[in-house]
Amino acid sequence: QKEVEQNSGPLSVPEGAIASLNCTYSDRVSQSFFWYRQYSGKSPELIMSIYSNGDKEDGRFTAQLNKASQYVSLLIRDSQPSDSATYLCAVKGRGSTLGRLYFGRGTQLTVWP
Amino acid sequence: DAGITQSPRYKITETGRQVTLMCHQTWSHSYMFWYRQDLGHGLRLIYYSAAADITDKGEVPDGYVVSRSKTENFPLTLESATRSQTSVYFCASRQDREGYFGPGTRLTVT
Numbered sequence: 001q002k003e004v005e006q007n008s009g010p011l012s013v014p015e016g017a018i019a020s021l022n023c024t025y026s027d028r029v030s031q032s033f034f035w036y037r038q039y040s041g042k043s044p045e046l047i048m049s050i051y052s053n054g055d056k057e058d059g060r061f062t063a064q065l066n067k068a069s070q071y072v073s074l075l076i077r078d079s080q081p082s083d084s085a086t087y088l089c090a091v092k093g094r095g096s097t098l099g100r101l102y103f104g105r106g107t108q109l110t111v112w113p
Numbered sequence: 114d115a116g117i118t119q120s121p122r123y124k125i126t127e128t129g130r131q132v133t134l135m136c137h138q139t140w141s142h143s144y145m146f147w148y149r150q151d152l153g154h155g156l157r158l159i160y161y162s163a164a165a166d167i168t169d170k171g172e173v174p175d176g177y178v179v180s181r182s183k184t185e186n187f188p189l190t191l192e193s194a195t196r197s198q199t200s201v202y203f204c205a206s207r208q209d210r211e212g213y214f215g216p217g218t219r220l221t222v223t
Contacts, residue, residue: 032210043203043214044156051210088156099144099163100171101212105155 004091006104013111019076021107023089026070032092033065033072034101039085048074079111119204119215127223132191134218136204144207145187147171147179149200150217156203162187194222 003026013019025033032051036044050056050063050072062075072091076083086106093100117138126132138145147159148171158171160179168179176198178190187206191198199222204215 034212043217045214046212049210099207100146100158100161101207103156 004089004102004104006087006089007107008105010108010110013079013109015079015081015111015113017079017111019079019083019109019111021074021076021087021089021109022071023073023104024071025089025091025102027091027094028067028070029094030067030070030091031094033063034090034092035061035063035072035074036088036090036103037085038088038106044088076109079109081111081113084110117204117206117213117215119202119218121218122216123219125221125223126194128194128196130194132194132220134189134191134202134204134220136187136189136215138185138187138204138206138213138215140206140208140213141184142206142208142211143184144212145181146205146207147177147187147189148203148205149173149198150203151200159189159202191220194220196222198222 005024007022035048037047038044048063050065056063060077064073086108088106089104090101120135146161148156150156157173159177162168162181165181165184181187202218
């Protein structure tokens with residue numbers, strides 16, 4: 001059973017600050033990682049994917065992957081109240097479970113004005 | 114319109130009734146999934162499908178049945194609904210690195 005663990009949260013940051021969301025995974029050879037954002041009452045929405053060690057930037061979002069330490073993180077720069085949501089980390093399965101994504105339970109982020 | 118749709122969006126049913134939740138995607142994605150989301154449990158995979166006529170169990174399959182006769186449709190049936198199946202159900206589809214969720218169905222079993 002693959003495990004994906006996230007900060008239990010909730011995480012609260014002021015507007016304009018950097019929000020840091022962390023995720024660890026148990027399968028050492030996992031290759032593909034995803035961050036989803038879920039607003040209250042809505043469905044999850046894919047915001048970032050990362051496959052190689054290092055950083056991947058997309059606007060105010062940066063995903064960081066460290067396969068040796070088995071963690072992936074999401075940084076949100078210049079946080080806005082509209083970033084307030086639950087952020088889900090997901091890891092793609094391999095082999096017989098290639099098609100699956102394994103989700104963490106999510107970290108709730110609140111950005112206050 | 115391209116996308117993934119679910120119906121109904123809201124459903125109230127009684128214990129013991131059979132209920133079918135529908136999911137339709139227009140991208141011809143190979144993979145489709147059914148999740149349930151409950152407070153304190155996050156997203157839990159019920160069933161998934163790699164292609165038409167290929168389905169597999171997820172973490173919580175008991176009490177549910179799926180079929181996939183066409184690539185674009187993936188219905189989920191609760192054979193005899195129980196109160197513990199009250200939840201929000203999300204369908205999702207994925208192809209390679211792109212994946213999308215449907216808007217969800219809020220099911221209440223009384």
